[in-house]
Amino acid sequence: MTPKTWIAANWKLNKSPRESRAFFEEWARVAGESKWDFGALGILFFPPATSLETVSQLRNAQSGFEFGAQNCCSESVGAFTGEISAQVVKELGGKFILVGHSERRSIFQETNALLAKKVALVQSLGLTPMLCIGESLEQRDKNQTHQVLSQQLTECLVNAKPGGALAVAYEPVWAIGTGKVATVEQVADAHAWIRKELERLGFTGTSILYGGSVKADNALALAKTKDVNGFLVGGASLEPHSFRQIIQAAQSDT
Ligand code: PGA
Numbered sequence: 001m002t003p004k005t006w007i008a009a010n011w012k013l014n015k016s017p018r019e020s021r022a023f024f025e026e027w028a029r030v031a032g033e034s035k036w037d038f039g040a041l042g043i044l045f046f047p048p049a050t051s052l053e054t055v056s057q058l059r060n061a062q063s064g065f066e067f068g069a070q071n072c073c074s075e076s077v078g079a080f081t082g083e084i085s086a087q088v089v090k091e092l093g094g095k096f097i098l099v100g101h102s103e104r105r106s107i108f109q110e111t112n113a114l115l116a117k118k119v120a121l122v123q124s125l126g127l128t129p130m131l132c133i134g135e136s137l138e139q140r141d142k143n144q145t146h147q148v149l150s151q152q153l154t155e156c157l158v159n160a161k162p163g164g165a166l167a168v169a170y171e172p173v174w175a176i177g178t179g180k181v182a183t184v185e186q187v188a189d190a191h192a193w194i195r196k197e198l199e200r201l202g203f204t205g206t207s208i209l210y211g212g213s214v215k216a217d218n219a220l221a222l223a224k225t226k227d228v229n230g231f232l233v234g235g236a237s238l239e240p241h242s243f244r245q246i247i248q249a250a251q252s253d254t
Pocket of ligand 1: 175213233
């Protein structure tokens with residue numbers, strides 16, 4: 001099975017409901033000019049939780065994209081003040097949930113054990129977890145990249161259903177929001193390793209996205225790289241034209 005290519009926008013803590021609406025008004029024009037093959041390529045938005053309902057309404061009026069949440073609680077309902085319910089994301093029509101973004105791991109101290117619970121919950125609801133993994137600069141310099149990726153995959157997927165819905169985003173921590181993009185060789189090596197590890201764990205046909213300072217000018221070379229099945233884009237996804245250029249680059253390679 002050929003993994004589907006996903007181009008995903010991670011808006012992080014940007015865009016209010018009003019700003020999300022303005023983005024999609026322009027997006028309708030920008031995307032309307034494009035001839036994308038939605039069989040091979042999917043477009044995905046991860047707005048902040050407070051804009052999910054707005055994006056859900058916009059999705060009902062405008063096709064050509066899916067959406068999901070940047071995070072969720074490891075439980076669906078109950079006494080968890082301030083958390084985001086995956087069950088509600090599903091009710092709103094969301095299809096994906098990002099699990100374990102490096103900002104969640106480093107700023108909010110999320111552990112692989114907690115992330116394993118989230119992956120299992122998201123799968124059990126029929127949604128797709130997009131598990132984020134990646135090494136720090138220190139780990140790369142110590143030649144620990146493969147070991148870190150294997151550990152993150154093994155521990156975060158311990159409760160996951162083999163063969164169940166799953167996407168993985170490889171995001172080297174040192175490339176996120178820094179303008180320092182990983183080289184094609186580094187990405188090819190990491191993605192080949194992740195593919196091998198996923199197969200060992202019973203997951204085939206999984207889309208493996210690359211993330212970390214993806215821009216229009218580096219997207220084409222990365223899109224051509226073996227085992228790169230799309231991108232998770234932060235900064236360059238906030239503006240419709242730059243996001244479209246990244247999709248164009250990926251489309252020309254599908
Ligand atoms: P960036 O963010 O594209 O701004 O580096 C990517 C991400 O954090 O998902």
